[in-house]
Amino acid sequence: MSSRDEHATGQEGVRRTVTRTLVVLAGMFAFAFALVPLYDVFCDLTGLNGKTSARAQSLVDQEVDASRMVTVQFITRGSQGLPWHLEVDTRQVRLHPGQREEVFFSFRNNGEETTRARAVPSVSPSEASLHLRKLTCFCFQEQQLAAGEGLKAPLVFQLTRDLPPDIKTVTLVYTLYPVQPAQAEVSLHEPITEGDSA
Amino acid sequence: MASHLPPKPTPQHSTATAGGMADSGHARPRGMMRWLLTTNHKEIGTLYLLFSLTMFFIGGIFALVVRAELFQPGLQLVQPEFFNQMTTMHGLIMVFGAIMPAFVGLANWMVPLQIGAPDMALPRLNNFSFWLLPVAFLLLLSTLLMPGGGPNFGWTFYAPLSTTYAPPSTSFFILSLHLAGISSILGAINIIATILNLRAPGMRLMDMPLFVWTWLITAFLLIAVMPVLAGVITMMLMDINFGTSFFNAAGGGDPVLFQHLFWFFGHPEVYIMILPAFGIVSAIIPTFSRKRLFGYASMVYATAAIAILSFMVWAHHMFIVGLPLVAELFFMYTTMLIAVPTGVKVFNWIATMFRGSISFEPPMLFALAFVVQFTVGGFSGLMLAIAPADFQYHDTYFVVAHFHYVLVPGALFAILAGAYYWLPKWTGHYPSVRLSQWHFWLSVIGVNLTFFPMHFSGLAGMPRRIPDYALQFVDFNMASSIGGFLFGISQLLFVLVIIKCVRGGEKAPAKAWEGAEDLEWSVPSPAPLHTFETPPEFHPQQH
Numbered sequence: 001m002s003s004r005d006e007h008a009t010g011q012e013g014v015r016r017t018v019t020r021t022l023v024v025l026a027g028m029f030a031f032a033f034a035l036v037p038l039y040d041v042f043c044d045l046t047g048l049n050g051k052t053s054a055r056a057q058s059l060v061d062q063e064v065d066a067s068r069m070v071t072v073q074f075i076t077r078g079s080q081g082l083p084w085h086l087e088v089d090t091r092q093v094r095l096h097p098g099q100r101e102e103v104f105f106s107f108r109n110n111g112e113e114t115t116r117a118r119a120v121p122s123v124s125p126s127e128a129s130l131h132l133r134k135l136t137c138f139c140f141q142e143q144q145l146a147a148g149e150g151l152k153a154p155l156v157f158q159l160t161r162d163l164p165p166d167i168k169t170v171t172l173v174y175t176l177y178p179v180q181p182a183q184a185e186v187s188l189h190e191p192i193t194e195g196d197s198a
Numbered sequence: 199m200a201s202h203l204p205p206k207p208t209p210q211h212s213t214a215t216a217g218g219m220a221d222s223g224h225a226r227p228r229g230m231m232r233w234l235l236t237t238n239h240k241e242i243g244t245l246y247l248l249f250s251l252t253m254f255f256i257g258g259i260f261a262l263v264v265r266a267e268l269f270q271p272g273l274q275l276v277q278p279e280f281f282n283q284m285t286t287m288h289g290l291i292m293v294f295g296a297i298m299p300a301f302v303g304l305a306n307w308m309v310p311l312q313i314g315a316p317d318m319a320l321p322r323l324n325n326f327s328f329w330l331l332p333v334a335f336l337l338l339l340s341t342l343l344m345p346g347g348g349p350n351f352g353w354t355f356y357a358p359l360s361t362t363y364a365p366p367s368t369s370f371f372i373l374s375l376h377l378a379g380i381s382s383i384l385g386a387i388n389i390i391a392t393i394l395n396l397r398a399p400g401m402r403l404m405d406m407p408l409f410v411w412t413w414l415i416t417a418f419l420l421i422a423v424m425p426v427l428a429g430v431i432t433m434m435l436m437d438i439n440f441g442t443s444f445f446n447a448a449g450g451g452d453p454v455l456f457q458h459l460f461w462f463f464g465h466p467e468v469y470i471m472i473l474p475a476f477g478i479v480s481a482i483i484p485t486f487s488r489k490r491l492f493g494y495a496s497m498v499y500a501t502a503a504i505a506i507l508s509f510m511v512w513a514h515h516m517f518i519v520g521l522p523l524v525a526e527l528f529f530m531y532t533t534m535l536i537a538v539p540t541g542v543k544v545f546n547w548i549a550t551m552f553r554g555s556i557s558f559e560p561p562m563l564f565a566l567a568f569v570v571q572f573t574v575g576g577f578s579g580l581m582l583a584i585a586p587a588d589f590q591y592h593d594t595y596f597v598v599a600h601f602h603y604v605l606v607p608g609a610l611f612a613i614l615a616g617a618y619y620w621l622p623k624w625t626g627h628y629p630s631v632r633l634s635q636w637h638f639w640l641s642v643i644g645v646n647l648t649f650f651p652m653h654f655s656g657l658a659g660m661p662r663r664i665p666d667y668a669l670q671f672v673d674f675n676m677a678s679s680i681g682g683f684l685f686g687i688s689q690l691l692f693v694l695v696i697i698k699c700v701r702g703g704e705k706a707p708a709k710a711w712e713g714a715e716d717l718e719w720s721v722p723s724p725a726p727l728h729t730f731e732t733p734p735e736f737h738p739q740q741h
Contacts (some may be wrong), residue, residue, distance in 0.1 A: 012393035014319045023423050032429025032459060039455050048522065080362075080448075100580060120447050127522055146642045176449030186503050 040050040050126035056140060057133040065096040065161045071169045072159070074103065074117075082178040083111030084145070086119065097131075098161045105138060105174070106152050107108045109145035116179040118142045121172060142179050234329070238727055239306050239320035241415075244330050244624070246303025249331055251693070253295035254610075256339070258686050260288040261526035265648075265682035268433030268675050271667050281349035283342060289353025291736030294378045295320035295473065297337050297605065300613045301474040302327075302385045305413045308620060309389060311718035314398030314734040319391035327343075327384035333532045334377035341374075352663055354643065357445035357456040361437045368438060371432045380423045383554045384405035386420035388393075389413055398717065398736040405738040406499065407716045408491065411498050412477030415505045419466045419473070422509075427463040430456065435706025454519050461512035472604060475502055475572075475612030476543055479565045481716065483547050483618050486562035487554030488713040493546040500539035507536050517588045526585040531690065533583035537576065544573055559711070567607060567642055578653065594664075596656025602649045607642075614641075614692065620700050622706030627725035629699045633691055640688035 043049040072095065074088040089104040109115060119139045123129040134140075139151035143152060159170065209263075227235050263284045267275050276284070306324065310317055320326050324476070341348035346365035349355065360368060389558060393414045406414075433444040434456075443449025445456045476497075483490040491497065513521060513529040522528075547569050554560070578600040582588055591597060621629045651674040660671045667675065706723040717736065721729045 010395055013424075014391045017391040017394050018320070018387055021421050024385060024421050025387075028318065028422055029429055032426040033433075035459060035462075036433075037454065039452070039458065043452075046522070049454055050520065051452075054450075088361035122447075124520060125522075175447065177446075187550055190560055 022178060023046070032089050041074075045132035047123075047126050047128070049130050050123040052121050052123055052129050052132055052134060054140060056135055059100060059135055059158055060098075060160050062098045062134060062161050064096045068097065068165070070097060070159055070162050070163065070167065072101070073106075073171045074167065075171060075173045077173065077175045080178055082113070082115065082117055082176055083118055084176055086108050086174065086176050096160065097159050097163050100135075100158050101154065103155045103157075104152055105155060106150060107138075107143055107145060108150040110146060112147050113190070114144065114146045116142050116144045116175050117178050119174040119176050123172055124171045124173070127164060128159070128167050131160045132170070132172075133158045133160060140176065199508055205286050223580070228626055235325070237317075237325050239310050239321065239324065240624075241724060242324050242725060243305075243307030244304045245328050246306055246331075248297050249328070250298075250300035250303060252740045253291050253299070253335060255689070257288050257291035257296055260291065262682060262686050264288060265679040267665050267680040270668070271669055271672060272674075273634055273666060275628075276412055276629060276665070278665045279347060279350065282352075283348045285663050286355075287338075287342065290375075291335070291336065292605070293328040293353060293467075294375070295331070295338075297471045297609050297613070298382060299331060301413075301416070302382070302389075303539065304409075304474065304478070304616050304620075305385075305402055305614070307624065307720045308718060309392060309410055309413060309432055310396070311623075311721065311729060312410050312716050313393065313401060314395065314730045314736060316663065316728065316730050318388050319396055320388045321548070323384050324388050327388065330377050330381040330384075330449060334374045334381065337370055337377070338374040341365075341370050344370070351504045354460060356432070357434060357437065357453050361434055361445055362406065364438070369435060372435045375431055376428060379428050381425045382420050386417035386424070390421070393417075398730070398733045400738070402496065402737045402738070405736070407477075408472065408480035408494070408497055408501075409477035412473040412480075412501050415501050415561050416470050416473045417509065419470050422462045423466040423470075426459060427467075430459045430463065431608070433459075454516075457516050457519060458512070461515045464510075464515065465512040466505070466508040468601075468604075470524045471609050472572075473504065475568065475609045476501060478612045478616040478619070479547065479568050480543075480566040482561045482615055483550050483569075485619075485711050485715075486559060486565075486715040487556050488553045489550055489554040490715075491546065492549035492552075493542070497546055500542040503539040504536060507532060507539070511536065514585075514588070517585050518592050521557065530585040534580065537580055540576055544569060550723045558629065559618075559627060560638060561615045561619035561711075563635070564611050564618060568611045571607030571611065571645070573603060575600055575605075575608055578603060590659075592655040593661055595652040595660045595662055598662050599649050599652035599656055602652070606649065607645050611641075617692075617696075620718075621696070621712070622710035622723050623718055623721075623725055625699050625703075626706055626722075627699050627703035628706050628710070629695045630703060633688035633695045633698070634684075637688060637691040637695060640691065640706055641685060642683025644681050644688055648678050648685055649681075651675075651677045651681075709731075 014108045041049060071092060074090070076086040076087065076088055078084060081193075085108045086104045086105075087108075089106065093101055093103065095101050105119075118141075120135070121139050123132060135156040135158070137155050137157070141156075143151060143153075226232060233241065233245060236245075261284075263276060264281065267273070267281055306318065308317075313450065338348075342363075344367040346367060348365070349360070349369055349371045352363055353361040355371075393406070393410055404412075433442070435445055436442040437444050437451075443451040445451050445453050447453060465479055480491055480497060489588060511529055511533045513525060514533045517529070558566075578596065582591055582597065582600055618634060621627075655667075655671045655678075656673040660667055660674075707724050709719040711719070717730075717734060718725070722732060725727055
C-alpha cells in the first residue's frame with residue numbers, strides 16, 4: 001500500500017479506490033432493477049410466486065391418474081372499492097390429476113356506471129402453479145360490465161399428472177382489480193394459445 | 199486546543215486535507231460556519247455523534263409514547279393511526295438516524311487515529327455526507343405534521359401498504375431515505391478509501407485494529423446494499439406517482455418481490471449495525487483484561503464470514519409468505535450457519551478475558567454487558583431461524599424482543615462502551631466513574647425489564663405493532679413500560695456524564711487506559727485538531 005511519503009501515489013490510490021467503489025455502486029443499483037425481470041423469470045421456472053400462465057394453454061393429453069384425488073378450492077375477492085361482485089358456482093371440486101374440469105364464475109357490476117376490471121389469479125401452494133394448465137379463463141382478459149350487468153364465465157383447467165404427490169389441496173384465489181380506462185388500452189390483449197410443453 | 203505537532207507545510211499536506219486553511223495562516227471560520235464548513239475528521243466525528251445522540255432521544259421519545267400507550271390494554275393516550283406513526287418513526291430514526299450515524303461518527307474520529315492517518319481520504323465529501331443527515335431527518339420528522347400524518351407502515355415499509363394504502367407524505371419519506379442513503383454511501387466510500395490508502399507505513403491489513411477491520415467490512419456491505427435500498431424506494435416512488443406496477447398485483451407486479459428486495463438490503467443492514475460494535479468490544483476487552491485479543495485472525499475471518507453469509511439469509515424474514523419447502527430449508531440452514539462465526543467471536547472475547555488481569559472501568563462494564571446480552575439476542579435469533587417455529591413467532595413480540603436485544607444491549611451498549619472508552623481521548627478528561635456506574639446499572643436493569651418480558655408475551659402470541667392487547671398480557675406490558683421509562687430516563691445520565699467530562703474532571707494522559715495499545719493512545723489527550731501529519735512509527739504487535 002502507498003504511504004504518505006509518496007504523496008502522488010497516495011492520491012492516486014484514493015482515486016482508484018473511489019472509482020472502483022462507484023462502479024460497484026452503479027452495478028448494485030442496476031442489479032436491484034435487474035432483479036425485477038430476473039424474479040419473474042425465476043418464478044416462471046419454479047412457480048415460486050404462485051402465478052399462473054396469463055395465456056391459454058392446451059390440454060396435456062394424458063391418462064387420468066385415478067389412484068389419487070386432489071381438492072381444488074376457489075376463493076374470490078373484490079378489491080379497492082370496485083362495486084363488482086364475483087362469485088364461483090362451485091366452491092370446491094375434487095378431481096384426479098390429468099382430468100379436465102370446468103367451473104363457472106359469475107360477475108355482476110352493482111355500480112352505477114360501466115367499469116372495467118381484471119381478475120388476478122394466485123395459486124397456493126405455489127409449487128402447484130407449474131402443474132395447473134388453464135385452457136380457458138376469464139383472467140386472461142379484462143372484463144367490461146355496464147351498470148347492473150352480469151356475466152357468467154368459465155374456467156377450464158387441468159392439473160397435470162406430475163403434480164407432486166404431497167399436494168392434496170390446491171387453492172385458487174381470484175382478486176378483482178379495477179382497470180383505469182387509460183391502462184385498459186395498453187394492457188388489453190387477446191389470449192394466445194401456447195404450445196404444449198409439459 | 200494546543201497542537202502537539204507543530205504545523206508545518208509538508209508535501210503530503212494537500213489543500214484538500216483538513217489542515218489546509220489553518221496551516222496556511224488564514225483565519226478559520228468561527229461560530230456556526232466553523233461547523234458548517236469543517237473538513238476535520240474529529241470535528242465531523244463529533245457532529246455525527248451529537249446528531250446521533252439527538253436522534254436517539256427523539257426516537258426514544260417516540261418509543262416512550264408507544265410504551266405509555268401499551269402500559270394498559272385499551273386505548274388511553276393516542277389513536278391507533280398515531281400509534282402506527284410512532285412505531286414506524288421510532289424504528290426508522292433509531293436505525294438510520296441513531297445507530298448508523300453513531301458508528302460513522304466513531305469511525306470518523308477513530309479510524310484515522312487508529313491507522314495513523316492525518317485525516318479521512320476525502321474530507322470535503324465527509325462534510326457533505328454529514329450535512330445531508332440533518333436535512334434528511336428534518337424532512338422525515340416534518341412528515342408527522344403533514345396532512346394524513348407521517349409514515350405509518352412500519353420501518354420495513356412493505357408494499358402495497360406503503361404504496362397503495364400509504365399517506366400522501368410517503369414521497370417525502372422516500373426522499374429523506376434517499377438522502378440518508380446517499381450519506382451512508384458517501385461515508386462508506388470515504389472510510390474504504392481511508393483504510394486502503396492512508397495507513398501508517400508498515401501497517402499491513404492484518405495489523406489493523408479490529409474496529410478498523412470491522413468498519414472496512416461494514417463499508418463494503420453498505421456499498422453493496424444501500425443501492426438496492428435506493429432501488430426499492432425508487433420503485434415505490436414510481437408505483438405511487440407514475441403508475442408503474444412493480445409491487446402492484448393488479449398491473450402484473452408482485453408484492454412479495456418487495457419483501458425479497460427489501461430484505462436483500464435489510465439483512466446485511468442488520469450486520470451493518472452490529473459489525474462495528476464487534477470491533478469496539480474487541481478493542482475494549484483486551485485493554486481491560488491486559489492481554490492481547492485472543493484469535494485476532496479468526497476474528498477478522500469470522501467478520502468476513504458473517505458479511506458474506508448475510509447475503510444468503512434474507513428470506514428468513516419471509517418464512518410465512520409461502521416459500522417452497524426447499525427454500526425454507528435453505529434459508530433456515532444458512533441462517534443457523536451464522537451462529538458459527540458469531541460463536542467464534544464470543545468465544546474469542548471470553549478467551550481474551552481468561553486468566554487476564556481484569557478491571558471493571560465503565561467501558562469494560564458496557565462491553566461485558568454487550569457480550570452477555572448480545573448472546574441472549576443471538577439465541578432468540580436461532581430460535582427464530584427454525585422455519586417451522588417461526589410460523590408461530592412471526593410478527594409477535596418475540597421478534598421485537600430478539601431484535602431489541604441485539605440492537606439495544608447489543609449495538610447501543612457497544613456505542614456507549616466506545617464513548618466511555620474514547621471520551622478521555624476526545625475531551626482529555628475521564629468520565630465520572632460514579633455517574634457512569636449509575637448510568638450502566640440503571641441501563642442494564644431498564645433494558646432487561648423492558649425487553650425480557652417481551653419474549654414471554656411474544657411466545658404467548660401478542661402481535662407487534664398493535665396499540666391494544668388481550669388482558670392476559672397486562673403484567674408483561676406493565677413491566678416493559680416501566681422498564682422502558684427507566685431506561686429512557688437513565689440515558690439523561692449519559693448526557694450529564696458527557697457534559698461534565700467536556701467541562702472538566704480527572705485529567706487523562708495520552709495513554710488513558712493501562713492496557714490500551716493502539717495508535718490512538720500515542721497522541722495527547724485531548725487529541726489535537728491535527729494528528730499524524732507525519733506518519734507515525736508503527737510496530738506491529740504479535741497477534
